[in-house]
Amino acid sequence: MEKENYTISVYTENNIGLLNRISAIFLKRRINLDSFTASVSEIKDVFRFTIVVSVTEEQVRKIITQIEKQIEVIKAFYHRDDETIYQETALFKISSKLLFEERQIQNVIKESNAQIVTVTPEFFVLEKTGRRYEVEALYDKLEPYGLMQFVRSGRIAVTKEKMHISKILETFTIEEVN
Missing domain, CATH: 3.30.70.1150 (ACT-like. Chain A, domain 2)
Known part of the structure; x- marks a missing residue:
């Protein structure tokens, strides 16, 4: 498989130590980060990390799986350059x-x-x-x-397609209430 640039968007709670654990996921795999940006997101009290890496699609899928195992991570997505602005x-x-x-x-x-x-x-x-x-x-x-x-600066990016993160958060809110 050929390496290409992927933009990873990670929606999280704002907790101390999470950045360290996420960067450790890349360190264990010896993957260099081309860019890393953290900011508030479009959703109140939810933060977004935007990470750019040059890897294979198989590698980025494994990275997403590991990132989503972190308790504070709500959802992680990856996109190719042609799928983002x-x-x-x-x-x-x-x-x-x-x-x-x-x-x-x-x-x-x-x-x-x-x-x-x-x-x-x-x-x-x-x-x-x-x-x-x-x-x-x-x-x-x-x-x-x-x-x-x-x-x-690091890359800032939005996807061309809807990301449906608000719907995902609604299910978390409903589950927390029940």
Whole structure:
């Protein structure tokens, strides 16, 4: 089987130690995480981890099974890249003198659809949101000028199809009441 990118969405309660146990599942299998993001979800008091890995479908199925064995995990899903809409965000901190002395940087900013977030006498900060390859392309263009700092977020993603997580949560609520 061939490896491909999978976005794993894990809906959980917010409990201490869960992140450690989930990361241990990947560690045991020697699977590197390409991206990991945690946030609140569309459901009150439910959190969502978004994890990107490059594995086979058989491996991702086994990972989902192990993740769902964690008590605090409500449900976990996996999707291929073509089944999701996803973005990453990056910040680039660059010396302000380059903005005025190197005309090419202004062209790079325009061509990449990056936004200037702030400008000070010492530095300016660019924000670029897009696919990873778009962020990496901008990095490659700016790196020769000297980056003072660079940071990229993990992937954030929504599925193209309904995920039905609200219906799943309703069954948990009904079961808890009975």
